[in-house]
Amino acid sequence: MAGLRPGLTLADARARVPELETFDADPHADHEWLERLADGCARYTPTVALLPPDALLLDIAGCTHAFEGERFLAADVEGRMLRRGVLARHAFGDTPEIAHALARYAGAPAPDERGAVKRLPVAALGLDADDTAALVQAGLKTVGDVMARPLSGLAARFGEAAATAVRRLAGDAKAPVVARRVAVPVVVERRFAEPIASTDFAMQAIADLATEACDALEKRREGGRRWEVKLFRADGHVQRLRIETARPTRDVPALMRLLAERIEGLADPLDPGFGYDLVRLGVVLAERLDASQLQLEGGATKEGDVGALVDRLSTRLGRDRVRRFAARDSHIPEQAELMLPASAAPTPAPAWPATDPGEPPLRPIYLFDPPQPIESIAADTPDGPPARFRWRRTDHDVARVEGPERIAGEWWRRHDVPAPTRDYFRVEDHRGRRYWIFRHGLYAETQNPRWYVHGLFA
């Protein structure tokens, strides 16, 4: 677009291109897009790093054998990006910084990499705007100019970071590359000479891959807990399917069942589109699993396994919907327990409180979160037990009551605003319904404390 450049005001831009379409900046969406592109680049190299907001770093050392050379690899990247409507600029470099600087800042043409770096503008050092402007004002226009000066002077004037930036561009220092992918324990993949457009065939390929992966895991005496299937479509789209099991497993049919559940639960059905040209199965999390004896009677016992049911339900409904309880060290009732995904690995938790024989239940079976306000209450004495209360538009005459059980806030957590003390009462109304109600605050603490129903007893 003629005349448009980053940093232009909207009014200016509209004046130059009246038919301009504008959108609000959405950095999160941009980042997500960059992540998707990075995932797509996993076809070239396992080490892909994100350089937000708009750069990807591919470590292609030793990864070019599938192409005829790095130029062809780069052409393939750019071609694929272009097909997605992304204008990409690439550069090669001995170190990540050199490649990044060369790709981002076009300098004058140069015969070799070192020369090209020297001709880059000083902005390529990646210093902040003030320092860059100061360098330019000092007459240092290119990276080469800066390199020609002694580093000690630069460090004294602009700080250690500037000196490091220069050394990095000179290739003397190297920053670690934070790759986006953690290395997965087992990854198997199948490339297809011709993209396959049949989902059934893709599933068959996944089943084969799962068998391969399970064999590999068996050799390492491991079982997979988290699995990820990636279907690379010929047009660059990557469909990811993740499944998780409560226990490490090497059971291929069970995995395929889980995968089928996952596909059934997808918001958009699996769409092969132009076909998949690469299917990859990774075991993202593996845990120790020793060899088990084969079951002579076949898989019948598997069906009856609660763990398998939990896996199936977690896969179909989402792992957060299938829960188990875990105790927590807190005397605040609503914080004394946690809901954890049932498929998550058990973590050491405090023991559950013990009960005293002969005691009635002191805690309700239903707990309201948040507590439900009581509409009005009558008590014989202001800080005494309630005699009547009105809740959910029904009056309750209190027939039996026990309390108060005083539960103070966790004063060690917040010093500025102490949470009001709660006085809990176990009450039974004249019809035999039992409630757990509390007064939020002592009369010494608040003027007009509110009452809440916090739970229901059986």
Next chain:
Amino acid sequence: MSDSPPSIAMLRLLAAGAGTPQADPRPAGAWRDGGLPRAQLHEVYAAEAEDAAAATGFAAALVLAAGALPLLWVRVEKDEAAAGRLHATGLIELGLSPDALVLVVVADEAMALRVAADAARCAGLGTLVLETRGAARGLDLTTTRRLMLAAEASGVTVLSIRVGAEPSASAAASRWRVAACPSAALAANAPGLPAFAVECLRRRGGPAGERRLVEWNRDARCFEEPGAAPALAGAGVSLAPGRAAALDPPAPVRRAG
């Protein structure tokens, strides 16, 4: 959700009127010590919406009396906020260890029924509890019959807790109506052990109509007569004091459905 051929065969048998699954051979009051017969579908209705906690507590106590663990509990998400979350400490106080419980919170009732149909086939489970609120149209004769067949095949006891619903035709082996009941007061007029007013609305192959006030003894894992008889104790009187007895005539010996 396809039915396996054996259950279809079972359905055909049922349709033909033959092969009716066995009735509970135990005497009528056996549930107080041993819980309800396993491998069947039972329904527990809350007499009124406010008796939900009583119905749930009674159901949990039945599970414990039968010792049918582990337990998978299916709830609908909207009930978590409106009716309260299950409270593990409270379940412990009834005698149920949270470690034996898996809670499934689903988005809607249809999904709850799907999950229940799946879980009822899992022989590793002791009990499946399905908690629904409101009319729950999905729990019709067909669905309950499926659940019953799945329970019979797998040995899982299925308990369907119904709150805010009128008893309707179903294939359940037994149907109970539960209301809260004043407890036997402890010292200083403190509320006592959980007490329930239960009425058996239906029992397959046996007499229904049993009405009883029971108290749950967590330590002995059984239901007992309430310790000190409360004011309206005694089987046969209208149990829920606020509810007009005329609205609910004594149940006939056996209700069809």
